Amino acid sequence: MPERTATIASRSGLHARPAALFAEAAGEQPVEVTIAKVGEPEDDAVDAASILSLMTLGAERGDVVVLRAEGDGADAALDALVTLLETDLDAV
Amino acid sequence: MQNLPGVGVSPGRIIGTIRHMPHPVSEPPAGERLAADTSPETAAAALKAAAGVVHNNLKERAAMASGDGKAVLEATALMAKDAMLLKSAVKLINAGTSAERAIWEAGASVSEMLHNLGGYMAERAADILDVRARIVAELRGVPAPGIPTSDTPFILVAEDLAPADTATLDPAKVLALVTSGGGPQSHTAIIARSLGLPAMVAARGVEQIPDGAEVYVDGAAGLVVLDPGAEQQEAAQAWADNAAALSAFDGNGTTADGHLVPLLANVGGAKDATAAAALGAQGVGLFRTEFCFLERDTEPSVEEQSAAYKAVFDAFPGKKVVLRTLDAGADKPLPFLTDATEPNPALGVRGYRTDWTTPGVLERQLFAVAQAAAASEADVWVMAPMISTAAEAARFASLCQAAGIQTPGVMVEVPSAALTAGSVLRNVNFASLGTNDLTQYAMAADRQLGPLAELNTPWQPAVLRLVQLSVVGSIEASAETGTVKPVGVCGEAAADPALAVVLVGLGVSTLSMTARSLAAVAAVLKTVTLADAQELARLALSAPGAEEARAWVRAKLPVLDELGL
Numbered sequence: 001m002p003e004r005t006a007t008i009a010s011r012s013g014l015h016a017r018p019a020a021l022f023a024e025a026a027g028e029q030p031v032e033v034t035i036a037k038v039g040e041p042e043d044d045a046v047d048a049a050s051i052l053s054l055m056t057l058g059a060e061r062g063d064v065v066v067l068r069a070e071g072d073g074a075d076a077a078l079d080a081l082v083t084l085l086e087t088d089l090d091a092v
Numbered sequence: 093m094q095n096l097p098g099v100g101v102s103p104g105r106i107i108g109t110i111r112h113m114p115h116p117v118s119e120p121p122a123g124e125r126l127a128a129d130t131s132p133e134t135a136a137a138a139l140k141a142a143a144g145v146v147h148n149n150l151k152e153r154a155a156m157a158s159g160d161g162k163a164v165l166e167a168t169a170l171m172a173k174d175a176m177l178l179k180s181a182v183k184l185i186n187a188g189t190s191a192e193r194a195i196w197e198a199g200a201s202v203s204e205m206l207h208n209l210g211g212y213m214a215e216r217a218a219d220i221l222d223v224r225a226r227i228v229a230e231l232r233g234v235p236a237p238g239i240p241t242s243d244t245p246f247i248l249v250a251e252d253l254a255p256a257d258t259a260t261l262d263p264a265k266v267l268a269l270v271t272s273g274g275g276p277q278s279h280t281a282i283i284a285r286s287l288g289l290p291a292m293v294a295a296r297g298v299e300q301i302p303d304g305a306e307v308y309v310d311g312a313a314g315l316v317v318l319d320p321g322a323e324q325q326e327a328a329q330a331w332a333d334n335a336a337a338l339s340a341f342d343g344n345g346t347t348a349d350g351h352l353v354p355l356l357a358n359v360g361g362a363k364d365a366t367a368a369a370a371l372g373a374q375g376v377g378l379f380r381t382e383f384c385f386l387e388r389d390t391e392p393s394v395e396e397q398s399a400a401y402k403a404v405f406d407a408f409p410g411k412k413v414v415l416r417t418l419d420a421g422a423d424k425p426l427p428f429l430t431d432a433t434e435p436n437p438a439l440g441v442r443g444y445r446t447d448w449t450t451p452g453v454l455e456r457q458l459f460a461v462a463q464a465a466a467a468s469e470a471d472v473w474v475m476a477p478m479i480s481t482a483a484e485a486a487r488f489a490s491l492c493q494a495a496g497i498q499t500p501g502v503m504v505e506v507p508s509a510a511l512t513a514g515s516v517l518r519n520v521n522f523a524s525l526g527t528n529d530l531t532q533y534a535m536a537a538d539r540q541l542g543p544l545a546e547l548n549t550p551w552q553p554a555v556l557r558l559v560q561l562s563v564v565g566s567i568e569a570s571a572e573t574g575t576v577k578p579v580g581v582c583g584e585a586a587a588d589p590a591l592a593v594v595l596v597g598l599g600v601s602t603l604s605m606t607a608r609s610l611a612a613v614a615a616v617l618k619t620v621t622l623a624d625a626q627e628l629a630r631l632a633l634s635a636p637g638a639e640e641a642r643a644w645v646r647a648k649l650p651v652l653d654e655l656g657l
Contacts (some may be wrong), residue, residue, distance in 0.1 A: 013213055020167040027319055049168060050176040052220070055213055 005067040006085040011066055013060040017088035023051040025084055028078045029077035031069045049082065079091040098270070099316030099545050101281035102478045103612065104290025105331035107308045108267040110301055111248035113257075114235040115296055117225040120192035120511045121560050126185070135191040136182045140173075142191075142230035144222065146433055149236065168170050168219045172227065177220070185316050192228050199224030208553040212391055221348070225422065239266070247309060249298055252542070253280040259510035268309045270316060272299050273542035277528045277584055284311070285587055288339075288608040293315065294545040295465035331411045331656045338655060341372035341611040351622040352598050355614055356412070358582060358606035369605035375412035375471075377524065377604020379404055379456070383426055389427055393455055397460035398467075413470045414524060414582070415602070416503065417427055417457055419443050419477040423540070429453060443478025443503075444488065456497035465497070474523055475501040482515035489519045503578075505529035510558040513565020517577045525562060525600070527583025531555050550585035551638040556598065560633065563599035580604060589616035589657050590645050594634035596622070597629030612657055619651045 010018035010067050027049035036045035037059060044051035045068060059065055065085065067078050124133055126261065127283035138461075150169035157165050171177065176200055177329075184194035199220050207217040225237050239248065239260050245267045252273040253261075257317070266289060274280045274293040285293030290311030298316060301307065307326065308320035316326055331431075345355035356377030357368035365376065384392050384400050405413055413427045421442020429450050434440040447454040458474065465472035476488040479502040501522035504510050510530065517523055527550040534554050537547040550622040559581070566577045580602035585591045587609035593616060595603065628645050635641035646652055 012212070015216075016167065017163045020170050023170055032522070047175050049260055051170040052206075053218065054178045056209065056214050058209060058213070090159045 001070045002074045004082045007064050008084040009086045009088045011090040019054040030073045031071045033069045094318040096316040097293040098295030098314045100292050102284035102311045103312035104293040107328045107329045108247040110305050111240045111246040117229050124190040132186045141189040143173050147227045157560045171223045195227050206235050266482040275545035277539040286606045304527050338612050341614050343372040346641045347622050349621040357607040365407035366456040369407045371607040379415040382505040394460045395651045398463045401464035405470035409469035444476040450627050462496040473499040477503045480506045485516045486519040510562045513562040514568040517569035523579045525581045527585035549638045551642045589613050593625050594629050596623030
């Protein structure tokens with residue numbers, strides 16, 4: 001299954017506005033994308049399009065996360081989402 | 093034309109159309125099952141459709157909002173159609189639970205999860221409960237909870253308003269507030285005065301007026317008139333013309349004969365303080381420090397507190413700022429200080445008393461205050477809430493001294509403190525009368541209860557007598573110690589221009605109020621001499637009841653009617 005790692009760049013971590021922007025973008029992808037903190041078992045990965053799941057993940061700035069997706073367009077979707085995570089969304 | 097009386101709590105005469113606040117969404121009964129003719133698939137589809145509508149409504153509101161409010165609404169909109177929330181609700185529906193109950197329970201468990209994470213997440217826990225209520229309202233086909241949205245400004249009618257409603261109350265859209273419940277000290281009254289909106293409470297029958305009806309509201313007299321005529325049109329126009337004069341205060345509180353009465357502001361944070369300074373406040377008579385602590389699971393650090401206090405002090409360089417130490421308990425519970433299971437919280441461990449059960453928090457707060465005071469140019473005075481005895485006052489003074497605070501004082505809210513003011517004031521430098529709680533305790537009447545509104549007014553001669561006794565006690569203590577011990581008022585009473593005159597006549601030396609009321613109080617005060625005020629105080633004290641006291645004093649102050657106050 002295609003996967004990517006990304007380092008959270010937003011100052012406030014992956015909650016508040018950055019989480020909303022990221023969840024919305026994940027929901028617009030043609031494939032289902034999951035997110036987990038690096039090192040955590042794949043079974044604990046949560047739906048990247050769910051803002052509530054993202055908030056309970058509690059990823060702070062500098063944390064490394066793993067994104068996973070399968071199917072047509074998975075690679076392009078993951079690349080787009082990694083770019084978003086590695087942007088300081090609080091500054092946008 | 094039909095009149096509906098109530099209790100006026102914030103002046104203003106205005107004509108507008110009525111919008112009713114929907115009733116809060118009631119909890120779907122525990123164990124509520126799917127109707128016999130509804131399949132889980134149909135129920136799940138209905139839930140998703142309702143969630144979609146709520147999502148779109150919140151998104152539309154977000155598009156119109158700006159700043160922090162916009163970000164919160166955007167996130168809340170996403171919660172409405174969140175996969176995690178809907179999946180756990182659908183799971184319950186598949187097990188036979190009704191859609192309403194399913195989303196209610198799913199929302200509760202997500203909210204609890206967020207709450208337990210603390211910090212920013214905990215603040216969002218309430219948003220998920222709001223989303224849940226909106227989805228249930230949509231499923232039931234009833235209006236969404238909260239303040240109605242409208243393109244044109246309206247008069248908001250509700251049973252009562254909660255502190256949380258202030259956050260969503262847009263003063264540009266709401267012309268006036270009218271509630272069927274609540275008393276003169278209820279949150280509705282406090283919110284209205286701080287926003288400068290005309291308001292009346294305890295208006296029984298107002299809920300029967302149809303949505304969209306045109307009415308006239310007089311927030312000083314406490315009157316709603318249905319189908320207003322020429323007389324009301326004129327009164328509303330005159331109020332609008334006067335409004336400009338009543339919003340400018342020159343920063344010089346005085347009677348006609350030059351007896352100075354500094355007019356101070358009640359503030360809850362740096363934003364309030366800056367606004368109050370701009371409105372001419374001569375200082376701060378009540379700085380509530382709860383904002384630093386509320387909605388927190390743990391105590392803020394000394395550094396964090398000190399920075400927050402300094403931000404308020406800095407708005408008043410060279411002027412007096414009276415800070416009240418943490419007043420937790422009763423209507424302001426704090427998980428790390430107060431016991432939510434107390435049977436009678438208003439008579440429980442609250443205010444200064446929390447220092448007995450959780451020692452240390454007060455000392456650290458005093459330390460933070462001293463640090464902030466040393467770094468600012470404000471003249472910082474510090475007082476403890478809910479002091480009942482002279483021994484408590486003396487102990488508070490020694491805690492202040494240990495922290496390096498020069499001017500310790502006490503709030504007089506408990507009748508025992510007023511009755512023994514002479515000895516209470518011996519060991520501290522000043523007293524400030526908190527008339528809201530003083531009235532509640534003197535009359536044994538809960539501030540929030542509409543049916544007790546008549547008891548719950550500071551015009552009660554018993555309350556005025558307690559004010560008088562506090563002043564007499566301060567004169568004794570001043571003579572005994574050779575230091576002047578001023579008595580101020582920082583309750584809602586000070587914002588009522590007629591009562592403000594009476595308080596000055598009783599010997600109160602400063603008045604502190606919501607900054608919006610400064611100009612109106614100053615305008616009335618400068619029409620009377622100190623001797624007039626003393627005469628009006630004697631008149632009020634001699635009245636058999638609150639209604640007579642108010643009516644007698646108002647009759648001697650025709651300026652009130654001229655200004656619509």
